[in-house]
Amino acid sequence: MKTIVLLFLASLVAVCLSSGIQDSPGVFVEREExxxxxxxxxxxxxxxxxxxxxxxxxxxxxxxxxxxMDTAGIIAAYTAHYGPIPF
Incomplete structure (x- = not known):
């Protein structure tokens, strides 16, 4: 059973390397994206x-x-006391 799993993982690595997957661009993306x-x-x-x-x-x-709520408004009061609005 271990041999089958090891063989599968090795073939998966070989497919990934041969498909020409490029490195990811990183964690930074353009604002529009x-x-x-x-x-x-x-x-x-x-x-x-x-x-x-x-x-x-x-x-x-x-x-x-x-x-x-009377001074700052319902949105600010609810967010301050109960967290983000659920809907």
Missing amino acids: ADTLVRPKRAATELTLTQLESLMEVCEVDVACESM
Whole structure:
């Protein structure tokens, strides 16, 4: 059994080396390419009224979150007290 696994791994290495796979470019990519790979953060204007109301209901339970909601807004208050918005 070990011989079969070793033979398979050796053939896999041989195929990879013979296929001419180039080295990866590294960890740095151009900004345009990165923009297509990484999903942009959601803006506050993309939330519907129903979603904003559900955030307000969660935030109203906590007094500190509710007072921050009155001064800084619901998005900032929810994010500060409960983390990123789940939707």
